[in-house]
Amino acid sequence: MAGLVPMATVMATRKVNAWCFVCSLLLLILAASLLMKCSQTNKNIYPNANSKEQTRVTNAVKSSNRVDDASAKIPARLCTQVDIDRHAGTVLLTTTNAGFLDMTENMLHSIKRLRICPNITVIAEDERSYRRLSALKTLHPGLHVQRTNLGATTSDRLRVYGRTYVQFVKRRTHYILRFLEDGYNVLFADADTFWFQDPFPDFRGNFDIAMRQEVNPASLSPVFCNGLALYRPTENTLAVVREWVRLLNTTHKKTMDKDVLNRVIQKRKPNLRMKSLDPGRYPDGRVLRDKGWVKKQAGRSAVLHFSHIFGYEGKLKKFKENGLWLL
Numbered sequence: 582m583a584g585l586v587p588m589a590t591v592m593a594t595r596k597v598n599a600w601c602f603v604c605s606l607l608l609l610i611l612a613a614s615l616l617m618k619c620s621q622t623n624k625n626i627y628p629n630a631n632s633k634e635q636t637r638v639t640n641a642v643k644s645s646n647r648v649d650d651a652s653a654k655i656p657a658r659l660c661t662q663v664d665i666d667r668h669a670g671t672v673l674l675t676t677t678n679a680g681f682l683d684m685t686e687n688m689l690h691s692i693k694r695l696r697i698c699p700n701i702t703v704i705a706e707d708e709r710s711y712r713r714l715s716a717l718k719t720l721h722p723g724l725h726v727q728r729t730n731l732g733a734t735t736s737d738r739l740r741v742y743g744r745t746y747v748q749f750v751k752r753r754t755h756y757i758l759r760f761l762e763d764g765y766n767v768l769f770a771d772a773d774t775f776w777f778q779d780p781f782p783d784f785r786g787n788f789d790i791a792m793r794q795e796v797n798p799a800s801l802s803p804v805f806c807n808g809l810a811l812y813r814p815t816e817n818t819l820a821v822v823r824e825w826v827r828l829l830n831t832t833h834k835k836t837m838d839k840d841v842l843n844r845v846i847q848k849r850k851p852n853l854r855m856k857s858l859d860p861g862r863y864p865d866g867r868v869l870r871d872k873g874w875v876k877k878q879a880g881r882s883a884v885l886h887f888s889h890i891f892g893y894e895g896k897l898k899k900f901k902e903n904g905l906w907l908l
């Protein structure tokens with residue numbers, strides 16, 4: 582009896598060893614086939630992109646899975662149609678051209694990893710950005726890319742507040758109006774925004790337009806900033822946006838669309854129901870003067886708009902310095 586026990590143990594061990602060997606072999610084969618499948622998928626996702634773009638996109642996906650900074654709490658999983666349909670009836674709208682393309686992509690990544698899954702429409706002001714973003718659609722389910730219907734414009738990085746830039750941003754109002762007239766809620770976001778949290782919960786309640794507010798320290802009177810706003814397709818909203826479009830067409834070329842909008846809003850009150858978005862949750866670029874802001878405050882913010890930071894280069898630097906550049 583005493584001799585049998587070790588014998589049984591030895592046999593059992595041999596069995597286990599053999600089993601383990603077969604097991605590891607199977608695992609190895611499985612891993613190899615998975616690896617092959619993965620690399621194949623990576624190749625097939627972007628049929629139109631060239632290899633340099635492929636690498637860029639692959640790196641972008643990698644970095645969107647990064648969890649080493651304050652903003653990256655939830656790893657990216659692709660949105661399904663069911664997720665996207667939760668926001669049916671609302672179009673997240675933004676516009677871009679090749680000069681602002683990387684900033685737009687950065688915003689898309691910041692949204693993607695929160696898994697908000699909005700129905701996104703990007704109006705491409707030039708052919709280059711149209712093609713580039715169209716190639717990214719599989720990476721961002723729910724992304725629609727449209728060519729401008731107002732005639733293509735320059736691909737340059739426009740000097741902020743320069744004449745062409747002002748003309749470029751004025752076109753946004755036309756697009757907003759078009760979607761409102763089709764009955765959609767329009768969530769408009771400038772490309773120079775970074776999303777820390779889902780803003781949709783802030784859009785509850787009774788209002789025509791919800792908009793970010795900025796306080797000018799000199800005047801202490803807040804002004805609405807259309808860099809992030811939700812427009813509901815109500816009679817009030819349509820009247821405001823139509824008047825906004827009409828006035829933009831007749832005011833001086835260098836007048837900012839924001840200034841015109843604020844005038845229209847003042848005139849339309851009190852019938853027009855404006856909802857001011859909390860500046861704590863919807864801050865502007867001035868908060869980044871505090872180098873530790875992202876660490877301390879980003880967790881309490883929904884969307885940061887990089888306004889009050891001059892020019893494309895200035896914004897890019899701030900994105901990078903604060904660990905908010907995901908490309």
Ligand SMILES: *[C@@H]1O[C@H](CO)[C@@H](O)[C@H](O)[C@H]1NC(C)=O
Nearest residue numbers: 666669670671672700702725
């Ligand atoms: C998403 O937006 C597009 C416009 O780009 C629109 O045609 C489509 O109906 C929208 N989908 C949903 C589910 O709202």
Ligand SMILES: *[C@@H]1O[C@H](CO)[C@@H](O)[C@H](O)[C@H]1NC(C)=O
Nearest residue numbers: 755823826827828829830831
């Ligand atoms: C803008 O003004 C021009 C004339 O200055 C006019 O022909 C055009 O129809 C106007 N467009 C809109 C959208 O009001």
